[in-house]
Amino acid sequence: MTDIHATAFEKEAGFGDYFALLKPRVMSLVVFTALVGLLVAPVPVHPVVTLSSILFIAVGAGASGALNMWWDADIDAVMKRTAKRPVPSGKVTADEALAIGVALSGLSVVMLALATNFLAAGLLAFTIFFYVVIYSMWLKRWTPQNIVIGGAAGAFPPMIGWAVATGGISVESVLMFALIFMWTPPHFWALALFMRADYDTAGVPMLTVTHGRRVTRNHVLVYTAFLVPVALGLAFTSIGGPVYLAVALVMNALFLKGARDIWRRDETQAEADGYRTEKRVFRLSLYYLFLHFGALLADAALRSFGLGAW
Amino acid sequence: MALKAEHEIHKRRFSRNLGVGLVLAGFVALVFGLSVVKITNIGPIQGFDHVVRPELTEPAE
Numbered sequence: 079m080t081d082i083h084a085t086a087f088e089k090e091a092g093f094g095d096y097f098a099l100l101k102p103r104v105m106s107l108v109v110f111t112a113l114v115g116l117l118v119a120p121v122p123v124h125p126v127v128t129l130s131s132i133l134f135i136a137v138g139a140g141a142s143g144a145l146n147m148w149w150d151a152d153i154d155a156v157m158k159r160t161a162k163r164p165v166p167s168g169k170v171t172a173d174e175a176l177a178i179g180v181a182l183s184g185l186s187v188v189m190l191a192l193a194t195n196f197l198a199a200g201l202l203a204f205t206i207f208f209y210v211v212i213y214s215m216w217l218k219r220w221t222p223q224n225i226v227i228g229g230a231a232g233a234f235p236p237m238i239g240w241a242v243a244t245g246g247i248s249v250e251s252v253l254m255f256a257l258i259f260m261w262t263p264p265h266f267w268a269l270a271l272f273m274r275a276d277y278d279t280a281g282v283p284m285l286t287v288t289h290g291r292r293v294t295r296n297h298v299l300v301y302t303a304f305l306v307p308v309a310l311g312l313a314f315t316s317i318g319g320p321v322y323l324a325v326a327l328v329m330n331a332l333f334l335k336g337a338r339d340i341w342r343r344d345e346t347q348a349e350a351d352g353y354r355t356e357k358r359v360f361r362l363s364l365y366y367l368f369l370h371f372g373a374l375l376a377d378a379a380l381r382s383f384g385l386g387a388w
Numbered sequence: 389m390a391l392k393a394e395h396e397i398h399k400r401r402f403s404r405n406l407g408v409g410l411v412l413a414g415f416v417a418l419v420f421g422l423s424v425v426k427i428t429n430i431g432p433i434q435g436f437d438h439v440v441r442p443e444l445t446e447p448a449e
Binding site for chain 2: 090092
């Protein structure tokens with residue numbers, strides 16, 4: 079008897095499965111960049127307001143993750159990297175993911191508006207709309223430039239953090255947006271180069287599939303070259319400082335060299351050493367973003383002690 | 389046969405209920421904290437209280 083029932087409940091979700099709908103790893107990046115955007119702003123924010131606004135931004139990001147899993151369940155089931163997500167593995171139904179996503183989107187935007195201001199809430203609402211409708215529903219399956227434009231969704235959090243503190247948009251917040259926006263394409267294309275089979279089978283028009291790997295390598299180099307002036311430019315705004323400038327100089331030199339290494343290789347070389355360079359540059363790109371935003375935070379801390387301002 | 393045999397599914401459901409409960413309790417605490425901060429930041433609040441309170445009227449120019 080019990081055995082028969084046990085198989086029926088085998089796939090019932092635990093709390094962790096619902097939490098996984100919110101893409102916790104993407105959320106951690108959102109929390110970090112939004113927090114930096116909020117803390118480097120020249121207007122102090124009460125700690126409780128800081129905590130709640132970061133939490134609501136994270137919930138909003140999580141909600142868009144759940145909506146993405148609802149819409150993309152068919153692709154996720156095919157790709158090895160995503161096949162274990164709650165919807166394709168059968169733990170959570172697609173309808174539940176939709177319901178949770180819509181409910182949390184509304185909740186997070188309304189709560190952010192009440193806790194802070196309408197600009198920050200509006201930006202959060204636009205981010206969710208952009209990620210779910212523009213990226214997931216429209217661009218992802220339609221154009222190989224999906225990564226480029228979709229990257230905007232991931233670039234908004236520091237701008238929202240800045241808007242929470244200042245209630246406005248400025249050169250600094252736009253440049254923080256541009257830093258993540260320009261960083262996303264080389265970061266994802268490096269990944270697409272060594273995760274080759276996945277996107278092919280799912281039929282997502284990644285640049286590697288539609289235009290070939292040679293073109294992708296060229297794109298990595300060109301986008302990295304455009305990223306460098308944005309990253310260095312941020313050093314000379316009011317939120318930049320000596321720590322940021324030093325970090326930006328070192329990391330951009332390394333990233334540019336990595337992109338050049340990727341560009342100079344062809345598939346035979348890459349296959350021979352198991353995509354070692356591509357994997358190294360992908361890992362480097364993670365440090366790149368983390369260190370840039372960490373350095374902004376360090377300079378803000380120095381400024382609060384009256385040190386290191388330009 | 390023990391009627392109260394604890395199946396693994398009961399543990400999983402309990403974890404789900406506990407999780408939702410803690411999240412809701414945390415949300416209530418957060419909204420309460422936010423309210424306290426917002427209200428105390430406005431400063432002292434006075435309203436009409438059935439007697440004349442000169443400090444509430446606009447000072448004459």
